[in-house]
Amino acid sequence: MVQEILDVLRPMPGEFAVDCTLGYGGHARELLQRLQPNGRLIGLDADPIEMPRTEKRLRDVGFGPEAFLAHRCNFAGLPKILAVEGGHRADLILADLGVSSMQIDNPARGFSLKFDGPLDMRMNPNKGQSAATLIQHTDVRSLAEILCENADEPHADRLALVLAGASCRTTLELVGLIRKDLLHLPETERELSVRRVFQALRIAVNEEFVALDTLLRALPECIAPGGRVAILTFHSGEDRRVKKAFKAGLISGVYASAAEDIVRPSAEEIRGNSRSKSAKLRWAVRSMGEAIGG
Numbered sequence: 001m002v003q004e005i006l007d008v009l010r011p012m013p014g015e016f017a018v019d020c021t022l023g024y025g026g027h028a029r030e031l032l033q034r035l036q037p038n039g040r041l042i043g044l045d046a047d048p049i050e051m052p053r054t055e056k057r058l059r060d061v062g063f064g065p066e067a068f069l070a071h072r073c074n075f076a077g078l079p080k081i082l083a084v085e086g087g088h089r090a091d092l093i094l095a096d097l098g099v100s101s102m103q104i105d106n107p108a109r110g111f112s113l114k115f116d117g118p119l120d121m122r123m124n125p126n127k128g129q130s131a132a133t134l135i136q137h138t139d140v141r142s143l144a145e146i147l148c149e150n151a152d153e154p155h156a157d158r159l160a161l162v163l164a165g166a167s168c169r170t171t172l173e174l175v176g177l178i179r180k181d182l183l184h185l186p187e188t189e190r191e192l193s194v195r196r197v198f199q200a201l202r203i204a205v206n207e208e209f210v211a212l213d214t215l216l217r218a219l220p221e222c223i224a225p226g227g228r229v230a231i232l233t234f235h236s237g238e239d240r241r242v243k244k245a246f247k248a249g250l251i252s253g254v255y256a257s258a259a260e261d262i263v264r265p266s267a268e269e270i271r272g273n274s275r276s277k278s279a280k281l282r283w284a285v286r287s288m289g290e291a292i293g294g
């Protein structure tokens with residue numbers, strides 16, 4: 001959804017941007033091109049494996065440290081990063097939530113349901129517990145809650161009974177356990193549950209909702225008057241949070257305007273990239289003055 005994001009963020013030469021989810025750097029590159037001359041972009045990502053590669057790619061296409069800086073950190077810490085970077089508010093902020101295709105396609109990261117690998121799922125493998133540890137040490141009730149709240153899994157209770165406490169070391173072992181427990185369902189329904197369980201565990205392992213809620217609360221103090229924010233979500237748990245925060249910001253006056261309707265990818269984009277099918281883009285514009293609560 002590159003064009004849709006550019007339409008919403010309207011990057012201009014000389015502006016200061018933050019990409020909260022640098023990933024491969026595709027969006028960052030498009031923004032950087034439009035911020036020149038004299039513009040700047042800070043890219044954040046929690047992933048210590050992919051981020052140095054992305055930083056190098058952007059350097060190699062000509063963006064030096066005066067235009068582009070990368071910070072390996074959780075986007076929940078955005079206000080601290082801005083303070084370190086001179087205390088300026090951003091003219092535009094982008095967050096493209098979830099995991100990147102490099103992370104999914106690398107079996108060693110443990111996100112893939114197709115290729116076997118350690119059941120890890122951490123964006124930052126140096127921090128927190130892996131999905132294998134989470135499953136092994138979470139009780140049935142808490143695991144059912146995770147499956148329900150993070151992915152609206154309709155078979156959460158029975159899956160939690162099987163999975164909680166299980167010693168499940170690899171991604172395909174987990175896929176096998178889920179399929180076996182849901183053998184009575186048609187294959188398409190069963191595979192949807194496999195996807196939802198992976199999504200729910202990934203969100204729990206990376207505390208994604210905590211990070212998103214923290215970012216949404218911090219955004220008004222991070223955006224310059226008249227600045228724009230765009231957030232791309234991939235499931236209802238994320239979209240609900242963004243919608244609620246932007247609506248509350250409109251009511252309090254910290255945002256002058258916000259998306260009434262979600263922006264969706266074009267049919268052409270969905271044909272070329274099936275992951276984009278569930279993408280929803282929401283945006284808001286910071287009001288010019290300091291609003292109460294802002």
Ligand SMILES: C[S@@+](CC[C@H](N)C(=O)[O-])C[C@H]1O[C@@H](n2cnc3c(N)ncnc32)[C@H](O)[C@@H]1O
Binds near residue numbers: 026027
């Ligand atoms: C969907 S990808 C972004 C792709 C990127 N827009 C591009 O054009 O290549 C999401 C990225 O955000 C990172 N990420 C997710 N949650 C994060 C968080 N709370 N803090 C920092 N990075 C995060 C992931 O590690 C991943 O690299």
